[in-house]
Amino acid sequence: MKQRLGLVLEISNHGTLELVTDSSSKSKIANKMPKQASYSLAQSSNFLPITAALYDLWRLKSIGLLTRENYSLEREFALMLEWLKVEPKQTFLDVGTSTGNYARVLARAGANVRAIDISRPFLERAAQHNGNLGIVFEQANAEALPYPDSSFDGATLGATLNEFFHTNTALAEIARVLKPGGKLFMMYLCESETSLGRLVQLPFKFSGVRFPNREAVRVFLSSLGFERPRAEVRRAVAFELFVKTGREMDASLIPQRKLTREPGKPARDVLD
Numbered sequence: 001m002k003q004r005l006g007l008v009l010e011i012s013n014h015g016t017l018e019l020v021t022d023s024s025s026k027s028k029i030a031n032k033m034p035k036q037a038s039y040s041l042a043q044s045s046n047f048l049p050i051t052a053a054l055y056d057l058w059r060l061k062s063i064g065l066l067t068r069e070n071y072s073l074e075r076e077f078a079l080m081l082e083w084l085k086v087e088p089k090q091t092f093l094d095v096g097t098s099t100g101n102y103a104r105v106l107a108r109a110g111a112n113v114r115a116i117d118i119s120r121p122f123l124e125r126a127a128q129h130n131g132n133l134g135i136v137f138e139q140a141n142a143e144a145l146p147y148p149d150s151s152f153d154g155a156t157l158g159a160t161l162n163e164f165f166h167t168n169t170a171l172a173e174i175a176r177v178l179k180p181g182g183k184l185f186m187m188y189l190c191e192s193e194t195s196l197g198r199l200v201q202l203p204f205k206f207s208g209v210r211f212p213n214r215e216a217v218r219v220f221l222s223s224l225g226f227e228r229p230r231a232e233v234r235r236a237v238a239f240e241l242f243v244k245t246g247r248e249m250d251a252s253l254i255p256q257r258k259l260t261r262e263p264g265k266p267a268r269d270v271l272d
């Protein structure tokens with residue numbers, strides 16, 4: 001039987017060009033996407049292979065540029081591991097994994113990792129780069145997670161909170177699939193505290209990028225039964241750890257599953 005080996009030029013995490021063989025990662029990624037869902041312009045841009053190809057270059061420098069500090073990826077990963085205290089064989093869900101950065105760090109720490117994204121080009125790159133770590137990559141939408149209740153010991157959101165179409169629905173889904181005591185690590189760009197900062201954020205909002213208010217996030221997650229034991233904010237970049245307590249969710253605040261935008265209505269949700 002003949003096997004086709006595609007050769008691909010890629011930009012590595014260090015900014016160098018590398019020749020890699022295109023493994024058959026495509027077939028390994030299950031499609032668990034809902035039949036219908038709404039996507040913003042920002043989300044749709046992730047369906048383009050060029051976005052996936054260039055993403056790691058941006059990610060390498062992004063936190064340093066946004067915090068205007070010497071904030072490396074390694075420092076971010078170390079903070080995540082320190083807060084999550086991952087134990088071997090614990091189950092983790094990386095939501096909006098892109099090229100698999102958080103998933104890789106969790107898997108290397110011994111966790112069993114599932115990593116989802118709506119974008120197949122991103123998932124294909126993630127699978128190519130992290131093929132031997134046992135991570136299960138799946139194409140899925142956080143607004144309709146294809147997993148039973150209480151499936152995971154932890155979840156991670158690396159800037160995905162900025163892109164959800166219905167943030168409340170996605171967060172309620174994450175709460176549902178976490179076990180009591182489950183941990184949620186998030187890094188996101190929060191609403192700027194200065195009017196100039198909010199002005200800079202404004203044009204991005206038109207493409208569907210959200211800059212959630214930290215207090216609104218805390219209050220909403222509290223209504224879903226979470227506490228926030230750790231938080232670190234550097235300019236508009238927030239790193240937060242939430243823990244799902246055994247406390248009952250406030251049912252009146254749990255959103256109905258809402259995957260499509262109502263005709264003629266803007267995509268608003270509790271964190272707008």
Ligand SMILES: C[S@@+](CC[C@H](N)C(=O)[O-])C[C@H]1O[C@@H](n2cnc3c(N)ncnc32)[C@H](O)[C@@H]1O
Pocket residue numbers: 043046059095096097098099101102116117118119122140141142143157158159160163164165170
């Ligand atoms: C800013 S990138 C974050 C990348 C990655 N977490 C990291 O730390 O490098 C956001 C990713 O979330 C994905 N995404 C956006 N909305 C999603 C949703 N509803 N469900 C799953 N993934 C989503 C996008 O396709 C994109 O790859």
